[in-house]
Amino acid sequence: MSDIKKICFDRILARDLHRAILFRNIEGTTRTRAISPIGKLWPNGSTLRVSFLGGTAQQHDVVKTFAPQWSRFANLNFDFGTAPDADIRIAFADDGAWSYLGTDAKGIHVSRPTMNYGWLDEAVVLHEFGHAIGLAHEHQNPEEGIKWNEEAVIRDLSGPPNYWDIATIRHNVLNKYAHDQINGTVFDPDAVMLYAFPREWTLDGFQTKENKTLSAMEKAFVAGEKMYPGRGSQPDAVELDVLEFEGTPASIGLPGEEDLFTFMVKSPGRYTIETEGETDLVMKLYGPDNRTNLIAEDDDSGKGYNPRIGADLIPGRYLVQIRHYNRTGGTGDYTIKVYK
Template identity: 55%
Template sequence: MSSTPEKARFCTDRILFRDQQRLQRTVDVDGRLQAITLLHKLWITGSTLHVRFLGGTPAQRQVAREQAGWWTEHANIHFVFDDAPDAQIRIAFDPTDGAWSYVGTDNVTIPPDEPTMNLGFLDGGTAAHEFGHALGLAHEHQNPDGGIRWNEPVVIKDLMGPPNNWSPETIRHNVLKKYTADQVKGTKFDPKSIMLYFFPARWTLDGVGTEANEVLSEVDKAYIGSTDAYPRTIKPPELQATELLVDAANRTPASIGAAGEEDLYKFTVATAGTYVANTRGPTDLVMDLFGPEDPTRLVASDDDSGVGLNARIATALDPGTYYLRVRHFDEKTGTGTYTMKVRSA
């Protein structure tokens, strides 16, 4: 994220291969100007994410802390820089590896001895940009509503050279390709977003480039605290979750009453063993399991392993408190009833 075209440096958002192959649903935003998030990558609202530094000077670490705070000032999400061994966010400062981050909850699928973010340079708002990815935000220039018409040969030629030295495949993934409307929340292009790359006018067919956005835009600030991301009006996970009793005699009735709504549950495992959580009913649901004790530690996810379009997770669990998040597959318009149960196998 530099102000000079000849030395423009860019980050990569590391998307898991399975998500490059899978279409997801979108939420329309009624014509409002928006940033964009990748669907099903957001953390539970109110979560605390632990951060561990893998190297870096005191000055580099301080920049990372400060710019992470740009987001949490406006959102119901928290970073703790405690170098915890099981930290969800692990930051390296390798100058030969550029700047990149995994997106949202994908971070917890990465082996614990590997970084989930690299800050190989810290120009302007680079650290804030990468923390935006860690929170689930996507590149703004790949917004399907952006309308950017790339001069592809020029873009590829420039980015294949230093300081990026990218392959054509990497350039297409990180710059030229747009997300489909089925992959993101938020549809309106924000030219001031910190998630937008700087690029020179010669990279576009209409000769219009972008500025180097070094701070959060007003849209960034509003969006990260909106109901599409991390609204402050929602309580911490341990307070908002509905308690489920393991092996309860009756199933718990529930519903997705409004498009985009998410239901959160918690249950306690007293004895190590295999446990099954499932939904039943006519509604197409997605379910995520987090824990133990940590509502950001993703254990498993499922879409249609249950009866019909219902979700079912069966996995071995140690004693502790676990959280289940249930949402409709169609976050744009989907609503419906279902029942919920957790049992020992």
């Protein structure tokens, strides 16, 4: 058997166990949509709170030393503390290295970790925090074209030290994302998000090296328009008036663009936030007074392909994030309103 090193695996939510799901019939048509890293990004400019569930001071220091490298390029910050409801909660169990992808972490109960380190070095810290900010495995890039020797991959990863079942192997290694499932670049052989695997795992002898630092392409990508641009800035959010029946006009002017809106709730009650128009949109609601606390997410609950969120809200300030469903190519006009 090949000299197989321990490698990371993704934690996925129950709703994401299948890459494609059939959505409800809208105006007499059906369409298949995919579950993917698209839609898992934190609001740009966020400060993500990070806490440790156990571990030693030395282990904590290793994570604190290397994780902030992402913040030199992505417009995100990490605040290491002891908050029990931190956005990223790290354990050090003998359970491999893994992390939930991006905002999937908000769906995990506060008593449970969202990231785990079964071993520690610079590469694994960067890799898992890459997942935590929404990056997928590079070898699952649809542009990479790796010709897997599936029998060898399954044989090796089924045994020590990983002991994965076939479904886990396919999810983490063999399956590729479709082009419309991801925001991506061409295949990056220098990415820290790429597994190191031996030539025996491919039919043509192709192999990859172990990458221990962020690649130039990764640095540019996380700082780009499709992830977290504007390092050091706080993107402006348009103020919405509650009970605004006419709606505020807005537009997704460029593919990958995200619009931010904010509104103030002064009295508790049931509030509705919705868009109108012909543009296919996705909406996320955060708050109160917290840009990373995801309250709800919606795609097509409104008219046509418009999102609508109804939620019982307490006093405080809320953030609404709007993007086109087709993040790689979609643009269009819409209006947005919030009412009680």
